[in-house]
Amino acid sequence: MIQPITVNDQQIYTDFDQLGARAEVAFQEVRTTAYLAQRLDELGVSYQRFPQMTGLIATLNPGQPVTIGLRTDIDALKQVYQGKTQVLHSCGHNAHMAIVLAVVTYFAAHPDDLPGTLKVIFQPAEETVTGAEKVIQSGLLGPLDVLYGLHVCPDSEVGDHQAEAILPDIATRTYWVTITGKTAHAGRPWLGANVIDAFSTLNERFKQIKLATDSPYSVTTTMFQAGESSNIVPDKGTFAVDLRARTNDLMDQLQDQAFQAMRAVSTGDIQVTLDGNDLSPAAIPDDQAIATMGQAITAVLGTDGLVAPVPTQGGDDFHFYAYDGLAKRSTMLGLGCGLTPGLHVPGMTFDHTAMLSGAKILINAVRLTPTTLA
Ligand SMILES: [Zn+2]
Structure with a gap:
């Protein structure tokens, strides 16, 4: 039996709104990075900024045999909405950041729940498919035994209160x-x-x-x-x-x-x-990582909540970490959240309570990661 997890709902919503108000395009996520740094300072979690670019890597419980990675993207899109050009988180990356901050918050308070070292990557420039390679080239991220990521899914692919244990990006x-x-x-x-x-x-x-x-x-x-x-x-x-x-x-x-x-x-x-x-690169399916993520989804959303991966025409530079050999194993949580009308559509909306489930799922995925992976 997996112990239930509590997260701070209001803090997740606040982080989501605050990061939404700071939406910035690829490699210009300066205010976003400052906000993330401030939140990590409040939590007493150590981190490193990239010397040449936006984004940062936080480390919890350093020096353990197993190293678990968790990655969120941090950039937004410049789009015309309601007659004016704006920068918007229409791909939901502020939801990803709010969820990942909740995971960091949990493990900062419950370090004994960590089966290893946790490296949290706040990655710039996913939309231009260039940020992951820059993170890898920075040399700040060592090898990972497993890397988890996430993306909110359109309602047409994964329904609310449901999730998939791998996003089968092509x-x-x-x-x-x-x-x-x-x-x-x-x-x-x-x-x-x-x-x-x-x-x-x-x-x-x-x-x-x-x-x-x-x-x-x-x-x-x-x-x-x-x-x-x-x-x-x-x-x-x-x-x-x-x-x-x-x-x-x-x-x-x-x-x-x-x-x-x-x-x-x-x-x-x-x-x-x-x-x-x-x-x-396409997703590189890993049975162990998918099994752990599946178990984490089931623990939070029940057996009906875990759905088979839905083929997508999407891509994500998350897969570079495994493709380039830095992450031995990896998988992305595909989080259903009633998102309509679609990703990259200005004005898209979704069920914000799904962020609470998303945080609990990722906390469980980290907690359930076998220490035998090293
Ligand atoms: Zn995205």
């Missing part, structure tokens, strides 16, 4: 590419190398990419620009291609095939060069 990758060719008069195209012709051949090859899997994947050209005059063969074009796959393995295969296609059209005067790319 892998997404965007490539930005330049094609160069050779210009000529439109009346003598055989003297040039037309980048539009090369691009259309390449686009056909993208469409023919096939993977031996039943799970959905896609290769989609999302941008293309070339040509400035109607009577000149264009010698320069740029495009973006978006790759999506359920697993990181399938993403690697998609990439290989996309590169093969690009190499195949790079002949003669046509050159295809990669200008840049952005990756968001």
Whole structure:
């Protein structure tokens, strides 16, 4: 029998409101970081700020054999709402912070409940999919035996008073590419190398990419620009291609095939060069972490509260910690909270009492983490 947990409801709501009032975009979370630091000072919890950026890492019960990580994102989105441009927590990251602060509060008061060292990551810049890698590069975060995260879920995916023990985020990758060719008069195209012709051949090859899997994947050209005059063969074009796959393995295969296609059209005067790319790795399911999170959900929401993971087209840079090998195991709590009409929609609302359950679930997940993980 798992002991019931009490959390300070009013403090969670206050933190949620205060952080909502300080909403700031990626890497500009200065007032947010100051608020978090002030709250940790009040709790007597030690923390380190990142030297070059916003966000911080708090540490409880240092030096234990098992190290458990807990990560919240801290950034918001700049959006037009009610006729004016504002920065809003329309992705619910202020709820994530309020919940994680409640977890810190609990363990600051009940250190004996901690099965190991707890490292709490207040991570900047999730929305730009760049913050996690910056945290990893900072060197301030050592290896983690397990890492927990969370995200509030739209009501269409997970209902109120329900939760999933893993958010099955997919892998997404965007490539930005330049094609160069050779210009000529439109009346003598055989003297040039037309980048539009090369691009259309390449686009056909993208469409023919096939993977031996039943799970959905896609290769989609999302941008293309070339040509400035109607009577000149264009010698320069740029495009973006978006790759999506359920697993990181399938993403690697998609990439290989996309590169093969690009190499195949790079002949003669046509050159295809990669200008840049952005990756968001897929969730890496871990049976042990999922089992612990599932047990924690059941303890708080009952057996009906634990739902099977709902496939999503979403991504989160949380998965970099496991993908880059810093976290041995990881999982994200998908917290149902009656959220409508959807994430990133200005004015979205949800059942605020779900934050209390979210805090209790994560406290339990940490408490139930086996000390044999080290
Ligand atoms: Zn988010």
